[in-house]
Amino acid sequence: MFTQQDFSNILLRINLVVIMFLIMMQLSFAQSYLEVKSMSLNTRNYSEIAPCLYKEGILYTSNEKTNVFKTAKSDENEYFYGLRYFNQDKSIKASVDSMLLKINQPIFNVGPAVVYGDTFIVSQNFNIFGGKKYKAPVGVFFYDFSKNKNPVAKAFPHNNALYRVGHPYITSDSKCLYFSSNMPGGYGGFDIYMSERKDTSWSTPVNLGPNINSNKDEISPYFIANRLYFSSNRDSVKKFDVYYSEWIENKWQKSMVLPEPINSDENDFSFICDETFENGYFSSDRKKSDDIYHFYSTLPIFEQCDTMIEKNLCYHFLDETSQYLDTLPVIYIWHFGDSTSMQAWESDHCYADFGNYKVQLIMVDTITHETAKVADYDMILEKPIQPYITYPDTIFINKDVTFDSKESYLPDCSIKQYIWMFDDGIKMTGPTCTRQFKKSGNYNVRLGIVAIDKNKTEIKKCVIQPFEVKSIH
Numbered sequence: 001m002f003t004q005q006d007f008s009n010i011l012l013r014i015n016l017v018v019i020m021f022l023i024m025m026q027l028s029f030a031q032s033y034l035e036v037k038s039m040s041l042n043t044r045n046y047s048e049i050a051p052c053l054y055k056e057g058i059l060y061t062s063n064e065k066t067n068v069f070k071t072a073k074s075d076e077n078e079y080f081y082g083l084r085y086f087n088q089d090k091s092i093k094a095s096v097d098s099m100l101l102k103i104n105q106p107i108f109n110v111g112p113a114v115v116y117g118d119t120f121i122v123s124q125n126f127n128i129f130g131g132k133k134y135k136a137p138v139g140v141f142f143y144d145f146s147k148n149k150n151p152v153a154k155a156f157p158h159n160n161a162l163y164r165v166g167h168p169y170i171t172s173d174s175k176c177l178y179f180s181s182n183m184p185g186g187y188g189g190f191d192i193y194m195s196e197r198k199d200t201s202w203s204t205p206v207n208l209g210p211n212i213n214s215n216k217d218e219i220s221p222y223f224i225a226n227r228l229y230f231s232s233n234r235d236s237v238k239k240f241d242v243y244y245s246e247w248i249e250n251k252w253q254k255s256m257v258l259p260e261p262i263n264s265d266e267n268d269f270s271f272i273c274d275e276t277f278e279n280g281y282f283s284s285d286r287k288k289s290d291d292i293y294h295f296y297s298t299l300p301i302f303e304q305c306d307t308m309i310e311k312n313l314c315y316h317f318l319d320e321t322s323q324y325l326d327t328l329p330v331i332y333i334w335h336f337g338d339s340t341s342m343q344a345w346e347s348d349h350c351y352a353d354f355g356n357y358k359v360q361l362i363m364v365d366t367i368t369h370e371t372a373k374v375a376d377y378d379m380i381l382e383k384p385i386q387p388y389i390t391y392p393d394t395i396f397i398n399k400d401v402t403f404d405s406k407e408s409y410l411p412d413c414s415i416k417q418y419i420w421m422f423d424d425g426i427k428m429t430g431p432t433c434t435r436q437f438k439k440s441g442n443y444n445v446r447l448g449i450v451a452i453d454k455n456k457t458e459i460k461k462c463v464i465q466p467f468e469v470k471s472i473h
Contacts, residue, residue: 033299033429034278036261039292041086047290048084050112050167050220050270051281055096057087058281060292061111081109083122102150103143108136112167112220112270116174118146123166126159138164140179158195158205169221177202178221178228188215192230211252212245220270225425227277228252231269240267242282248439262295277425299419299427302448305462309384311407313353318346319361319375329367335360337379354383383409387447389465395437396472402434405447410461413451421446440471 039058042048046064053059062084082104085096099120104110108125115121120143125136139159143151159165160183167180175197180190183205191213193205207213214234222229226247231240232255241263243255262268266286273280278297283290317334324332324345332345337357342349351357357379363372388407395401405418420428423443426435437443448462 033297033427034261034295035298036293036295038287039086039281039294041084042289042291044289047081048292049283049290051272051283051292052112052114053272053281054085054115055087055092056089057085057092057096058292059083059085059096059113059115061113080106081111083111083113083120099143099145103153109138114169116170116172119144121168121170121177122153123168124153126155127161137161138166140165140168140177156195157202164190167220169223171223176223178223179205180219180221180230181205187213189217190219192218192221192228208252211254222272224273225275225277229271229273231271239265240269242268242271246438253438275425278427297427299429300417300448300450300460302419302421302446302460302462305446305448305464306386308389308463308465309386311388313381314348314350316346316348317359317361322361322374325363329365331364331366332374333362333364335362351381354381356380385409385411385461387449387461387463389445389447389463391445391467395467395469397437397440397469398472400434400436402432403445403447404432405449406431408447408449410449410451410459412454413459415449415451416458417450419448419450421448437469440469442466442468 039048041058041060043062043064046062048060048062048064050061051058060083061081063081064084083100085093085100087093087096103113103120103122103124105124110122110124113120113122122141122143123138124141126139126141127136137160140156141153142156143153145151156165156168156177163181163183165179165181165183169178170176171178177195177197179193179195181193182190183193186207187210192208194208195202195205197203208228212218212228212230214232216232216234217240218230218232218234219240220229220231227244228247229242229244231242233240235241235257242258244258245252245255247253257263258271262271262282264284264286266284268282268284268286270283271280272282276297278299279295281292281294283292285291317336331343333341333343334347334349335341335358336349336351337359338351340349359375359377359379360373361375363374364370386409387405388409390404390407392401403420408415418429418431420430420433422435422445428435444464444466446462446464448460451459451461453459
């Protein structure tokens with residue numbers, strides 16, 4: 001996917017039945033709350049791919065013929081690809097378009113690209129002197145607009161005419177450059193590599209290994225919040241799906257495929273998102289042409305989550321208003337109001353459930369058997385009005401754990417929605433949720449409930465509960 005012609009050659013191996021392997025059923029359930037919509041920038045007859053957020057708009061790659069950019073044909077039916085910019089603010093768009101004019105070339109492919117600061121990092125053809133029919137090599141180039149309105153393309157030092165280097169993505173600290181390449185020594189096809197910034201240059205690219213790469217093609221890397229997203233055709237018949245892997249304990253974990261609605265029976269690629277993992281963009285040919293789609297969460301937002309009040313029904317009983325008469329032949333008996341009693345001056349007792357209980361402390365003369373009431377209490381145990389989370393006492397890594405909301409108490413309300421929210425960005429819906437954790441440590445789970453009260457008013461309640469995940473020794 002390193003000239004856009006190369007990308008088309010990969011993607012257009014279609015008209016085959018796709019075999020989708022959804023590895024994680026729980027993630028399928030988890031992402032059922034995402035909605036996908038086609039962007040208004042899409043065209044009917046051209047391709048729009050590789051979205052990148054830039055200046056409150058979207059930088060993308062397209063072969064659309066426009067009046068702004070002089071676009072030549074790469075063959076009889078296809079125009080060369082170039083960078084385009086979409087923004088409703090015409091002044092911002094005009095400013096960005098003026099820069100793109102310095103990058104786009106009319107006789108070879110440019111894009112995809114990523115931007116940090118004033119620098120565009122771009123995939124493009126180079127050594128184009130063989131003419132239009134010459135299959136020019138592809139590399140990564142840097143265009144720095146910070147000091148010069150007409151910057152000269154600075155080549156990535158690991159470009160090579162013998163193989164393709166493209167699909168750049170740079171981390172937010174600008175220290176690591178991810179890209180895809182079919183350079184020798186990989187696992188097959190195109191693999192994902194990473195190079196680190198070293199002063200004014202870049203380190204030797206490192207292949208990200210078998211948990212990321214396969215014997216097929218891996219393209220479109222995107223790194224955020226310890227996750228690497230990319231696209232691969234490893235598990236489907238010559239079509240691409242979006243995958244991700246997490247960087248945990250200094251190694252990449254086994255890659256997982258994203259479920260619907262991100263992936264489809266067609267090619268899905270060029271995925272980007274924010275740190276919630278539930279708002280972003282991607283490209284797909286699910287409507288028979290390459291288009292850009294926006295996805296977003298339909299779940300409600302909980303501005304505040306209260307600390308969950310534990311279900312505590314155990315109490316220590318001691319009447320401090322009375323004096324213990326240990327010099328007389330008497331005994332003391334607590335009646336707890338739930339048909340249980342205990343002979344003691346002070347006592348511990350656990351109730352089976354919330355409710356109202358009549359508690360009495362009785363003194364009995366062991367000689368005359370006469371009784372006297374020492375204390376009399378109304379014990380009112382009110383159930384907290386809140387969502388309530390139950391889960392196993394011990395949770396181990398890589399083992400299924402179920403979180404349950406059955407003890408939640410919202411009287412006179414009908415529950416409309418349950419939302420489970422975890423520290424690692426995973427969200428699920430439903431009265432229960434089951435998942436695994438790959439790393440030991442302390443976590444938090446939030447349970448948000450949307451309900452309708454007796455006045456037909458929608459209310460939202462949320463609680464947070466810490467828990468620990470342990471290693472298996």
